[in-house]
Amino acid sequence: MMKLIDALQIARREPAPGATPLAVALVCGFSPLHLQTFLAANLRLLFPDRQVDVQTGLYGDLAGNLERLETATVDAGAVVMEWSDLDPRLGIRRLGGWGPGDLGDIVENVRAQAARFRGLLERISQGIPLAFSTPTLPLPPLSFMPGWRASAFDLALRESIASLEISVAPHLGLKMVNSQRLSLLSPPGDRFDVKSELLAGFPYTVSHADAVAWMLARLIRNPTPKKGLITDLDDTLWSGILGEVGVDRVSWDLDHRSQKHGLYQQLLRALAEEGVLIAIASKNDPGLVEEAFRTANPILPLSRVFPVEAHWGPKSESVARILSAWNVGADSVVFVDDSPMDLAEVKAAHPDVECLLFPKNDDQAAYELLERLRDLFGKDSVSQEDAIRLESIRSAHAVAEGAPADARSSDRFLEQANGELTLAFAKDPPDPRALELVNKTNQFNLNGKGYTEAAWRAHLAKPDAFLLLAAYQDKYGPLGKIAVLSGRRDGRVLWVDVWVMSCRAFSRRIEHHCLAQLFERFDAEELAFDFVATPRNGPLQDFFVQFVGGPPQPGLCISKKTFFEKCPPLFQTIEDSAHG
């Protein structure tokens, strides 16, 4: 964890020239002191390109600070609630009474305050993304029972908080601190600094302030989850060397003391069902691997895996082929293997791949690996696109394998695919999938610019702004929502600020169709693109070349006449989404 002196220095580091501001409101009822410093430092580390400004409110007025947040111009809020915000008698700076006669009133007061905060949080999180921490400090000794015994009073207070948490949890704009993880970072007995609370109105120990800030900053950052996991087989997915012990003797259960492999498979299956791509890279006999999956019935079935690279060649080459089949960047992928040598070989060839050791001889470390994987792949929700991702990758692979090289054959191939493009123009409220695509798509991305939730909402709230979210399916299966275009209208010119398309949708001329739709729907004479070349948007640059005759440059414009003169035949049918 971080020391205060380091946090002070990090928080005051000069931002890069031209850094855009990141204003975050720290909303609490106590003196923000070191929590403000640690939050600024953690945000600075997580947003190296932003100029972080952590703003604070008034002492002793959590509800008022929260209400004022509604009209504040900030990118996010970090709301930190403590017991004394719900009833001052639950703190140590007020002497309102701890007698048996006070307890019932405190419970009622906490219930009423929790209900009030619930309404405020629900309302404000619709406009500003919030990170929220419910009380983390121990309750003071005001129940008449000994401290080792849970009292009805304590339980009633905790029930009020649990109800509040359950009520606000479904709100997409509000993300809550996980108390279990906080307990690992900051043991409950080490959190309360009585001296600091009495002296300065700041109740947290330095280490607890650091832990709370660490978690709040991650909730605000909401890192993009990894997309794919490549796993080894022997002594990783299962216990035993398949080629040595045979199909019948590999195991992943309690009886063979190999349960950690079963747990690993169970997590991988869950990840696959959540839309994470799972592939195998194993030095093995491919026939034996196929037989093992067919006869031994692993918890992770072969139907959830694509592709399988089982042979005796270097694993780095397997990883390269898997990345190509998935069409994702190496930095979106995790590789898990029990062999440090294989991990090192893959890391040397693919430095951006996150390589993790499967600790085959250490149950505790294996469990910690599962927690680490959950962190790397954790996401806000599981969407329809997640459920069909693997199948659409398989079908994209089939399309790529079967797609002819010459234009005339391509036309015939696309024509027989029976493609159907479904367009949605609704922007209030925006489909959360749109922002997800914008922030995680790299290859077909107009400029690589990411958006916070607040910035995205502000962008769409402009009166002339438009949003197009396109979904696609053909006879090979659905791809789900795969493209986003957004920008603004200015007379007959349509400014396109955002354009991303999933790599799964390449080679179908969906990108052509999207632009054709913009010209027609908005009666535009010209599309002006906020184009910026990035190290990874080569596929988008290649697309533009066919219209401008050379490498695209910033300020890129395409007229309606040029577009339709050069656009190849389009075969998909167009549907308007029933949901706008």
Next chain:
Amino acid sequence: MDDVQARLAKCFTAVFPELPRSQIPAASLTSVKEWDSVATITLMTVIEEEFGLQFEPEQLEQLVSFPSILEFLRGRKDD
């Protein structure tokens, strides 16, 4: 500058980044305009971390300058 003085100066630099290094040895509550109650708490916490000690509230009233804090730390080391 001995080790204790150098480490204490590092604490002052972290809390008062605008204070020129040459002025740190003479810095005091009255000479440093940024030295308010919040800065006092921050400075004392940084010093507690750096030197592995805990100040008592009543000590804070005495520790109002670089020299007084340095004297306190040296006295503590001599104990």
